[in-house]
Amino acid sequence: MGSWVRGFVGSWVRGFAGSRVRGRCNWGAVVPQTYDYQQQILEGLARHGLRPLPDTPPARLREAINDLYRYEIRALRARLLAGGIERRDYAAHVIELRKRYWLLSIPTELWTR
Numbered sequence: 781m782g783s784w785v786r787g788f789v790g791s792w793v794r795g796f797a798g799s800r801v802r803g804r805c806n807w808g809a810v811v812p813q814t815y816d817y818q819q820q821i822l823e824g825l826a827r828h829g830l831r832p833l834p835d836t837p838p839a840r841l842r843e844a845i846n847d848l849y850r851y852e853i854r855a856l857r858a859r860l861l862a863g864g865i866e867r868r869d870y871a872a873h874v875i876e877l878r879k880r881y882w883l884l885s886i887p888t889e890l891w892t893r
Contacts (some may be wrong), residue, residue, distance in 0.1 A: 838888035
């Protein structure tokens with residue numbers, strides 16, 4: 781028979797002995813979640829210097845890649861404003877940058893098997 785256990789946000793939920801309720805065991809211990817990343821995703825992450833552990837959430841990795849992309853796009857714009865890049869060539873540089881950060885175009889739900 782089931783018993784009432786405290787859930788993630790402090791609300792009581794119905795659980796069964798030994799069952800996991802919303803990522804927690806019924807005695808309150810955190811159950812680690814592991815992710816099995818697609819090989820192409822791992823290769824793409826490695827190009828940016830990222831090697832996820834099995835418990836690294838895809839959202840955290842996407843945030844890191846997004847931060848790198850934003851840094852590079854801002855540096856590219858600064859080069860444009862400083863005269864280091866011709867305005868007519870700027871779009872080609874942006875397209876090349878987007879190609880390097882192709883992972884940002886894939887939903888994180890598809891990063892794992």
